Amino acid sequence: MTAPVTTRGPQDTPGRRGGRGSEELIRAEEPVLAHNYHPLPVVVARAEGTWVEDVEGRRYLDMLAGYSALNFGHRHPALIEAAHRQLDRLTLTSRAFHNDRLAEFAERLAALTGQDMVLPMNTGAEAVESGVKVARKWAYDVKGVPADRATIVVAADNFHGRTTTIVSFSTDETARTGFGPFTPGFRIVPYNDLAALEAAVDDTTAAVLIEPIQGEAGVIVPDDGYLAGVRELTRRKGCLFVADEIQSGLGRTGSTLAVEHESVVPDVVLLGKALGGGIVPVSAVVGRREVLGVLHPGEHGSTFGGNPLAAAVGTAVVGLLETGEFQRRAADLGVILREGLARLVGRGVVGFRARGLWAGVDIDPALGTGREISERLMGEGVLVKDTHGSTIRLAPPLTITGEELQGALGALEKVLG
Numbered sequence: 001m002t003a004p005v006t007t008r009g010p011q012d013t014p015g016r017r018g019g020r021g022s023e024e025l026i027r028a029e030e031p032v033l034a035h036n037y038h039p040l041p042v043v044v045a046r047a048e049g050t051w052v053e054d055v056e057g058r059r060y061l062d063m064l065a066g067y068s069a070l071n072f073g074h075r076h077p078a079l080i081e082a083a084h085r086q087l088d089r090l091t092l093t094s095r096a097f098h099n100d101r102l103a104e105f106a107e108r109l110a111a112l113t114g115q116d117m118v119l120p121m122n123t124g125a126e127a128v129e130s131g132v133k134v135a136r137k138w139a140y141d142v143k144g145v146p147a148d149r150a151t152i153v154v155a156a157d158n159f160h161g162r163t164t165t166i167v168s169f170s171t172d173e174t175a176r177t178g179f180g181p182f183t184p185g186f187r188i189v190p191y192n193d194l195a196a197l198e199a200a201v202d203d204t205t206a207a208v209l210i211e212p213i214q215g216e217a218g219v220i221v222p223d224d225g226y227l228a229g230v231r232e233l234t235r236r237k238g239c240l241f242v243a244d245e246i247q248s249g250l251g252r253t254g255s256t257l258a259v260e261h262e263s264v265v266p267d268v269v270l271l272g273k274a275l276g277g278g279i280v281p282v283s284a285v286v287g288r289r290e291v292l293g294v295l296h297p298g299e300h301g302s303t304f305g306g307n308p309l310a311a312a313v314g315t316a317v318v319g320l321l322e323t324g325e326f327q328r329r330a331a332d333l334g335v336i337l338r339e340g341l342a343r344l345v346g347r348g349v350v351g352f353r354a355r356g357l358w359a360g361v362d363i364d365p366a367l368g369t370g371r372e373i374s375e376r377l378m379g380e381g382v383l384v385k386d387t388h389g390s391t392i393r394l395a396p397p398l399t400i401t402g403e404e405l406q407g408a409l410g411a412l413e414k415v416l417g
Contacts, residue, residue: 348416
């Protein structure tokens with residue numbers, strides 16, 4: 001792997017940012033930050049492209065990309081330029097007024113995703129919450145479900161966010177325990193099981209909400225035909241198909257949306273993470289006019305949703321995806337990723353699942369937990385993150401080179417050896 005050359009000014013001398021090094025900064029967080037994360041012990045001070053650098057100047061290849069929030073790498077020049085340009089003009093108006101960046105953002109995002117309308121929000125969890133509200137409102141106003149009786153069917157082992165409503169339909173007890181009472185109105189069925197899904201849908205069902213690929217669960221790719229089956233079932237049963245593409249969308253899997261691998265068009269698509277280009281939080285609900293059209297002034301909103309800075313960056317992100325370059329890169333480099341992982345099966349890797357530049361890799365538990373493997377890879381200059389048990393996730397920026405990807409695979413082979 002070849003690390004980029006960086007230029008430092010006197011104020012940026014490694015180990016001297018604020019006069020504190022990595023160990024001291026990590027210790028300083030302990031008493032003042034809520035302990036809702038368990039990060040790897042690396043303190044990132046700067047980044048560019050696929051590489052990050054800690055306060056001592058050690059460089060690491062980023063193979064996580066902010067859980068797909070950095071699909072275009074750190075500080076992509078086109079995105080940084082768009083942000084700088086907008087910072088000099090206008091950053092926030094609230095939706096009390098129109099702004100001159102929002103129309104183009106909505107027009108181009110709708111066209112990119114093959115939908116009609118856009119509801120701009122900020123975070124992925126906000127997009128999911130908004131999708132839930134829209135689906136329920138559609139059920140009452142359009143489908144005719146009796147008031148307060150609408151249900152939404154979801155999949156076990158899902159990850160849609162951390163709000164109290166969202167964890168109400170999680171099956172992860174760590175996410176749920178201690179946060180009840182929970183929001184009613186959700187039915188949970190096994191993922192990748194069309195028969196169970198059909199049995200759960202009835203006249204009260206507003207929507208089926210699923211991830212086309214389950215990310216937090218370990219990059220679980222459903223069987224061929226599952227997504228098409230969900231689309232056919234929801235159309236036949238008269239309910240909405242809501243696809244959570246917050247991690248899987250915007251180029252990650254080798255197509256703009258993961259549902260495109262089965263030529264499926266959902267009624268509603270939830271987007272986030274990469275939509276903000278790694279610069280600002282941007283999310284959106286995109287959908288058919290007859291679905292998003294159920295919202296009226298005062299029924300839903302967000303002070304920051306659709307702000308000019310977010311719209312400017314989001315438009316620049318859409319511009320990168322409109323070329324198709326990043327989708328092709330994910331597809332082509334995904335072949336290298338799959339072939340490299342296949343060579344490690346039986347040599348420390350017990351199995352993996354991959355689509356595009358995204359993989360969940362199951363490590364032989366005898367060699368260590370996912371956390372331990374992640375820490376060993378950090379020692380080799382590669383950053384990944386573990387999920388359940390001995391599984392690690394690989395999701396590098398789509399700007400990664402074949403050489404860098406091979407280097408990361410070589411580092412994984414080394415730590416498993």
